[in-house]
Amino acid sequence: MAREDVQTNLRLPADLKDLLQEAAAKSGRSLSAEVAFRLSNSFKLDNASDLIEANARHVEANMERVTEGLEEIRRMKAELEKSIEAAKHFFDKEG
Template identity: 45%
Template structure:
């Protein structure tokens, strides 16, 4: 799924980026999911509380979280593939290696959190909540 979506760079004022990051954290979603949701609502404004759309909204949140999960796994795979190459380089310091390993741990934790959210949303969807 993640490879089907368009990817591009965007420049944002620092204040706007910070506000989006705070909103994403407050809603328990990723920066990408928050930005996508807000852009979608600007083109197709519909109430988030519309009971007729509850399943659609849950499905969309699940898709976004699945995409975030796949992106985290892609980054993990890239780091794991890079570690042996980096370890073989004498000029690469222990600091860089430890940063990569730390980032790997962060990504694994991010995947676990996404998985928890996906399970909760799947449960809600199965119960019609």
């Protein structure tokens, strides 16, 4: 960590400290660097989660528009089929 970083005391459950020390050893970071790395990443995940939620709302809104569009297409298809049937009966009578 850089010298301008502030020092703080932090109480942790012993098992959490053990997990952090194991992770620090695996990653080649100091315990302090591991804690800082994981905290920093948790904020990045929060931001990513916010983006995912916003995208999910956008997708839902688009799905509603698509559903409405499909319903309109089905109504138009039914009307067209009625018109075709009417035309068939008209030409059958004429023929």
